[in-house]
Amino acid sequence: MNAVTAPITTLTERSLLQVRNLSMRFGGLLAVDNVHFDVHRHRIFAIIGPNGAGKTTVFNCIGGFYRPTSGQVLLDDQSIHGLPSHRIARLGLVRTFQNVRLFKNMTVVENLLISQHTQLETRFLHGLFKTPKYRRAEAEALERAAFWLEKVNLLPMANREAGNLAYGQQRRLEIARCMITQPKLLMLDEPAAGLNPQETRDLDRLINELRAEHGVAVLLIEHDMSLVMGVSDEILVMEYGRPIAAGAPEQIRNDPRVIKAYLGEE
Amino acid sequence: MPKHFSEAVWVALLAGLLTVPILGIQIQVEGINVSLIGSPLPVLLAMAAVFVARLLQAPLKAVSGLAHIIQRLPRPVHWSKAYRPILLGLVIVAAVIWPFTASRGSVDIATLALIYVMLGLGLNVVVGFAGLLDLGYVAFYAVGAYGYALLSMHLGLSFWECLPLCVIMAAITGCLLGFPVLRLRGDYLAIVTLGFGEIIRLLLNNLDDLTGGPDGIGNIPKPTLFGLEFARRPSTEGGTTFHQFFGLDYSGADTIIFLYLVALAMTLLILYVINRLIRMPVGRAWEALREDEIACRSLGLNPTTIKLSAFGFGASTAGFAGAFFAARQGFINPESFTFIESAIVLAIVVLGGMGSQIGVILAAVALTALPEVARQFAEYRMLIFGLVLVLMMIWRPQGLLPATRPRLELPARAEALR
Numbered sequence: 001m002n003a004v005t006a007p008i009t010t011l012t013e014r015s016l017l018q019v020r021n022l023s024m025r026f027g028g029l030l031a032v033d034n035v036h037f038d039v040h041r042h043r044i045f046a047i048i049g050p051n052g053a054g055k056t057t058v059f060n061c062i063g064g065f066y067r068p069t070s071g072q073v074l075l076d077d078q079s080i081h082g083l084p085s086h087r088i089a090r091l092g093l094v095r096t097f098q099n100v101r102l103f104k105n106m107t108v109v110e111n112l113l114i115s116q117h118t119q120l121e122t123r124f125l126h127g128l129f130k131t132p133k134y135r136r137a138e139a140e141a142l143e144r145a146a147f148w149l150e151k152v153n154l155l156p157m158a159n160r161e162a163g164n165l166a167y168g169q170q171r172r173l174e175i176a177r178c179m180i181t182q183p184k185l186l187m188l189d190e191p192a193a194g195l196n197p198q199e200t201r202d203l204d205r206l207i208n209e210l211r212a213e214h215g216v217a218v219l220l221i222e223h224d225m226s227l228v229m230g231v232s233d234e235i236l237v238m239e240y241g242r243p244i245a246a247g248a249p250e251q252i253r254n255d256p257r258v259i260k261a262y263l264g265e266e
Numbered sequence: 267m268p269k270h271f272s273e274a275v276w277v278a279l280l281a282g283l284l285t286v287p288i289l290g291i292q293i294q295v296e297g298i299n300v301s302l303i304g305s306p307l308p309v310l311l312a313m314a315a316v317f318v319a320r321l322l323q324a325p326l327k328a329v330s331g332l333a334h335i336i337q338r339l340p341r342p343v344h345w346s347k348a349y350r351p352i353l354l355g356l357v358i359v360a361a362v363i364w365p366f367t368a369s370r371g372s373v374d375i376a377t378l379a380l381i382y383v384m385l386g387l388g389l390n391v392v393v394g395f396a397g398l399l400d401l402g403y404v405a406f407y408a409v410g411a412y413g414y415a416l417l418s419m420h421l422g423l424s425f426w427e428c429l430p431l432c433v434i435m436a437a438i439t440g441c442l443l444g445f446p447v448l449r450l451r452g453d454y455l456a457i458v459t460l461g462f463g464e465i466i467r468l469l470l471n472n473l474d475d476l477t478g479g480p481d482g483i484g485n486i487p488k489p490t491l492f493g494l495e496f497a498r499r500p501s502t503e504g505g506t507t508f509h510q511f512f513g514l515d516y517s518g519a520d521t522i523i524f525l526y527l528v529a530l531a532m533t534l535l536i537l538y539v540i541n542r543l544i545r546m547p548v549g550r551a552w553e554a555l556r557e558d559e560i561a562c563r564s565l566g567l568n569p570t571t572i573k574l575s576a577f578g579f580g581a582s583t584a585g586f587a588g589a590f591f592a593a594r595q596g597f598i599n600p601e602s603f604t605f606i607e608s609a610i611v612l613a614i615v616v617l618g619g620m621g622s623q624i625g626v627i628l629a630a631v632a633l634t635a636l637p638e639v640a641r642q643f644a645e646y647r648m649l650i651f652g653l654v655l656v657l658m659m660i661w662r663p664q665g666l667l668p669a670t671r672p673r674l675e676l677p678a679r680a681e682a683l684r
C-alpha cells in the first residue's frame with residue numbers, strides 16, 4: 001500500500017482536520033483506500049483525481065453521510081468519526097454538493113435563514129407572541145443574510161425563488177448558505193462544475209476572500225485545473241480510491257504519477 | 267366527426283360483446299329447473315351508454331382543457347395586506363353572530379364541522395408542511411377524547427382544566443410514537459402510523475376496566491362558562507346554571523350555541539398558533555426538511571427533532587379537538603375513532619390543498635356539512651366522496667385552494683443599507 005502522506009507543513013500549529021487511514025468499502029468495492037491527510041487552518045486544500053477516484057466518498061465520510069469502514073477523522077483534535085452529519089455540521093464543518101442542493105421552492109433569503117436555524121434557537125413562546133427579542137433575532141438573521149448575499153453578489157435576487165436562479169447563482173447561494181453558519185472548514189464539492197470561465201475566476205476570488213476575511217479553511221474537490229492550481233495551498237491526488245500524490249501545486253504539476261493518472265502512460 | 271362516429275360504433279359493439287355474459291343473460295328458476303334467458307334490453311342500454319359516452323369524449327376533453335386554462339389564470343383574490351385584518355375581523359364577527367340567527371340543527375352541524383376543521387388544520391401541519399404521511403391521526407384524537415373523559419370521571423377535573431392536559435397527553439403520545447417511527451419515510455411511515463391508529467382503537471376496545479370497552483364512557487360533562495353550567499338544573503348541590511345566573515328562561519339552544527362558540531374560539535387559537543409557527547424558524551425547518559433532508563443535515567439541522575416537533579404538534583392539535591369532541595358528545599366509545607375518521611381528515615387535507623389553510627377549512631366544512639344538509643343522498647355519500655377524490659386527483663391534484671407559501675422577504679430597507 002503506497003500510503004502517501006501530506007508533507008509536514010512548516011507551520012507548528014495543530015491542523016484543523018486530520019484524516020487518518022480512512023477507508024470505505026461498499027461490498028466488494030474499496031471506494032476509499034487508506035486516505036490520509038491534514039487540512040490546516042486558513043489553508044485551501046484540494047483533492048483531485050479522475051472521475052470515480054473516490055473524492056466525493058471521502059467528503060461523505062468526513063461529513064458523516066457515510067460511516068467509514070475504518071480510519072479516524074478528527075476536527076480540532078476531537079474525533080468526529082461516526083457522528084451524525086448534523087452534529088458534525090454544528091461543530092463547524094459544512095459542505096456544498098456536487099449537484100446543487102438548495103431549497104428550490106423557497107426564496108433566496110429563506111435559504112439563508114434556514115441555515116441559521118441552529119443559531120436562531122429562539123424560544124417557542126417568544127415566536128408565538130412576536131416578542132421584541134424574537135423580532136430582534138429575526139432582524140439580525142435577515143441582516144446577516146443580506147450581508148452574505150452582498151458578498152456573493154446576489155442581493156438583487158434576495159426575494160426570488162432559489163430554484164429560478166441561474167446555475168452559477170445557485171452555486172454561489174449554496175456557498176453563502178454554508179458560510180452563514182460560520183464554519184471552521186468549508187467543503188466544496190466541484191464548485192466550478194458548470195460555471196463559465198468568468199464565473200470560475202469570480203469563484204477563485206471568492207474562495208480567497210472567504211479564507212482571508214472569514215478565516216475559514218477550505219477543502220475542495222475540483223476538476224478545473226486552472227482553479228485548483230491557482231487557489232490551493234496543497235493538493236491530494238487520488239486514483240481508484242488511493243492517494244497517489246500530495247504536495248504543493250508545483251510539485252503536483254510535475255509529478256510523474258499524476259501525469260500518468262491523468263494522461264495515461266507514454 | 268365521422269371518425270368519432272365510427273369509433274363510437276366500434277366501441278359500442280365491443281361493449282355489447284363484453285356485457286352479454288354479464289347483463290344479457292338472466293337466470294330463471296322455475297321449480298327445480300334453472301334456465302338461462304337472453305334479455306337484450308340491458309345490453310342495448312349499456313351499448314347506448316358507451317356509444318354516447320364515446321361520442322362525447324372529445325367535447326368533454328375540450329371542456330377539461332378549459333379547466334386547465336382556468337387553472338392557469340392568475341388568481342384574482344389578492345387582498346393587499348392592509349385589508350386582510352379587516353376581512354378576517356369581519357369573517358370572525360360574522361361567525362360569532364351567525365349561531366344566534368341560525369337554527370339549532372345547523373349550529374350543531376357547524377360545531378361538528380369546526381371539530382373537523384381543527385383536525386384538518388392539525389394534520390395539515392404534519393402532512394402538508396412537514397410532508398409526513400400520517401394515517402393514524404385519529405389515535406391522537408382518541409387520546410384527547412378519552413383523556414378528558416377519564417380525567418373528569420376519576421379526578422373530577424373540569425373541561426378547561428383538562429384541555430391543556432389532553433393537549434400534553436396527545437403531544438407525548440405523538441412523540442413516543444414518532445421517536446422510533448420518524449426515521450421511516452413515505453409509505454413505511456404511513457403503514458406504521460396506520461397500525462398505531464388501530465392499536466389505540468383496539469386498546470380502547472379491550473381495556474374494559476379503564477375505558478369501558480365497547481360500551482364507552484358516558485355522562486361526560488360539558489364545558490362550563492366560568493363555572494356556570496348549561497343545564498336545566500345544577501348537577502351539584504348549591505351550583506348555579508347559566509340561565510339562573512343571568513335570570514333567563516332555560517333554553518336548550520344556549521348549550522349548542524355555547525359549544526359552537528367554544529369550538530370557534532379553539533379553532534381560531536389553532537389557526538393563530540399555526541400561522542405563527544409556519545413563519546417561525548421551526549416552520550421554515552419543516553418545509554426545508556420536506557424539500558431536502560440531506561441538505562438540512564449538512565447545515566446542522568437535526569431531522570429527528572424537527573420531524574418530531576411537527577408530529578407532536580399535529581398530535582396535540584388532535585388531542586385538543588378530541589377533548590372538545592368528548593365534551594360535546596357527552597358519550598364516547600371506540601367506534602368514533604376508526605380508520606375511516608383518519609381517512610376523512612386526510613381527505614380534507616388533500617381536497618383542500620396540502621399546506622393551504624383556507625383550503626383545508628373549506629374542505630372540512632364541505633365534507634362535514636354537505637352530507638348533513640343533503641341527507642337524501644346519504645346512501646351515495648361514499649360514492650360521491652370517492653368520485654370527487656378521483657376527479658380532484660385528475661384535474662386539480664394540488665387541491666381546491668393550492669397553498670401559497672408565506673414568503674419571507676428581505677425588506678427593501680435592508681437592501682438599501684448595503
